[in-house]
Amino acid sequence: MNDKTASTRTSVTEQEALDFHSDGRPGKLEITPTKPMATQRDLSLAYSPGVAVPVLAIAADPAKAYDYTTRGNMVAVISNGTAILGLGNLGALASKPVMEGKSVLFKRFADVDSIDLEVDTENVDEFINCVRYLGPSFGGINLEDIKAPECFIIESRLRELMDIPVFHDDQHGTAIIAAAGLINALKLTGRDLKTTKLVCNGAGAAAIACIELIKAMGFAPENIILCDTKGVIYQGRTEGMNQWKSAHAAKTDRRSLEEAMNGADVVFGLSQKGAFTEEMIRSMAPKPIIFAMANPDPEITPEEVARIRDDAIMATGRSDYPNQVNNVLGFPYIFRGALDVRARQINDAMKIAAAQALANLAREAVPDDVAAAYQGVRPRFGAQYIIPVPFDPRLISAIPMAVAQAAMESGVARREITDIAAYGRELAARRDPIAATTQSIYDRVRRFPKRVVFAEAEEEQVMRAAISFCNQELGTAILLGRDDVIRATAEKAGIDLDQPGIEIVNARISKRTEAYTDHLYAKLQRQGYLLRDVQRLINNDRNHFAATMVAVGDADAMVTGTTRNYASALADVRRCIATKPGHRVIGVSLVVARGRTIFVADTAVHDQPNAEDLADIATEAARVARRMGYEPRVAMLAYSNFGQSVGERSERVREAIKILDSRRVDFEYDGEIAADVALNATRMEQYPFCRLSGTANVLVMPAIHSASIATRMLQELGGSTLIGPLLVGLDKSVQITQMGAKDSEIVNMAAIAAYNAGS
Ligand SMILES: NC(=O)C1=CN([C@@H]2O[C@H](COP(=O)(O)OP(=O)(O)OC[C@H]3O[C@@H](n4cnc5c(N)ncnc54)[C@H](OP(=O)(O)O)[C@@H]3O)[C@@H](O)[C@H]2O)C=CC1
């Protein structure tokens, strides 16, 4: 295996994948309490004696477990590692990264709490016995990466034994998504479900479930051929058979996959990397539908198919190609809907409802607030868009609603949702748009790649960031520094710089030095700088060289800051690049915590802003929020609320409100207001006259020290993720990282810099 996780796309290296998992706290999950645990009283309530009260309540009425414990929102992801993705049987322990990943996706996409459990046995009875007694802990069981045929026995026995949904994701999750994609691909190619000929390569967990679901939806059984490692599963075959394969054995004289695919309309790959050859694809019917769903590498890549056919609809299980047919589109939302009605099981009606909802979504026009999740372009139903992307913010409402409705109609719900529209709004509130936003930043940059100069390229982490920037196809990375030093450091660190998209520029011997000096001298000559001062800046200081490079258009954007403190890096940059007309240069930090994303400004530039500055900061920060897909609700923060204090600091904020009033700005704002009131709906109710229509998502801080202290405390003590400060308002695109930033932080900043450089 080379140092990439895929032969065709090179989005992440093996080292990046390992670093990602080991960085900070190893793994991808932690458990945090939801109740305060600070005082003797808290302890008495959470534990003995208080805890006895819910114990007795649940003993008297088991349904109360949903009110007093995590059960109703908690799913276990359980595997024995016998079919880890398409990697095979690598054991329970090796499956843990995938299972942690599934748990994280549950949380990220559908706000379902989840824990991974790896059960170290291949014995079916032992496995069942282990899981069946865990029922009281969970609202649902998501079985994962358990190989066929054992998975069929395990799932069906557990379904009988447990009164909560038991769902083998590789079977039903995959089947639901593949069925949704198939419905749309058939529609696009004008085919009828009843006459279409389909070959499925793979006859394991995913394949059997896919075939069963599409048959249940009306696909003609005689038009389906299933293949496995021994070739076609035909009636009468004895080798490598089991009862689940036999149930789908075809009456055919075709024997090999090659023969089966000849003339087929549709092929599903649920087998292994590289199982389809170009010849097989060439022999398919016109407008073939090819779902190569093996992970992490498909049976055939879209590039290989494109080389030989221009009439195919192509899908894979991967996120870095169009049409990702992957169960990530299903399991978080299906469980969300099932949990919300306390379903006893996930039945066929719920699965078909989920597939239909997913298929319908791809056919709907994409509204503005959704377009951001789609690579900066509004996708139109067609060969490149048969299924929504996992970041589509509509999924969290559409799929659980359909699933919950179907559960209620089919009689497996233990709780009725009477106001389904209100339920839809509740679901929408669970989504955290930051994921879609950051994804859309990356996707947009991929569509309009940029030349980004990395000003401190002699540093190892900067080089790594630059390589990652190129590998992710975000553009060209210009490494600024001494060629020999960069190469020596790279060699020592085992970094290969000889790859497309990497360019090294040595300021000392650059042919552009004179042009940059002239440019900067013209800008600075009336600010007390002599020509020789400017020559020194350009020759000796990489920030000045890089910023001028961007100023004259030799690069689109710049990233710096790892080796110098923020203020001095900013001063360097501002010497070379002017403020954008009509704007104010400020720093905006994004705090992501507990599913909320809050913009905080100004975290970088204005030390003690006056009222006019605060009004400008509010306007600039509102622009940033809007650009990232949020409708701004700006709170002008102070330590008091609406005139409670007569102090100068609060007075200044009140004055800023008056300035915004006089400017008739096009966003919501109010103040002066304290942070707890701005962020807490109940506290805000004490001020019914407050003009904000909901809790604030943009906080304008009264001064830089409060901004800096608050954001850093949140990061360190509150477990928040802090992005930024993002530098905005400059005429050219520059981002400054925190000193000592890691490669992942630098590459994020480079992506944001490239994004801000426009299309
Ligand atoms: N995109 C998605 O959402 C999902 C994709 N998958 C992918 O589907 C694949 C199978 O997973 P799963 O069903 O869980 O695993 P199983 O172990 O249950 O089944 C694997 C099946 O693939 C067959 N197979 C393996 N290699 C070949 C080959 N070269 N040619 C033909 N058949 C082959 C096996 O044949 P035999 O019976 O002869 O051993 C077996 O029937 C994996 O690559 C997995 O990543 C799975 C779930 C979701």
Ligand SMILES: CC(=O)C(=O)O
């Ligand atoms: C996606 C998935 O679950 C698999 O490939 O196994």
Ligand SMILES: [Mg+2]
């Ligand atoms: Mg799986």
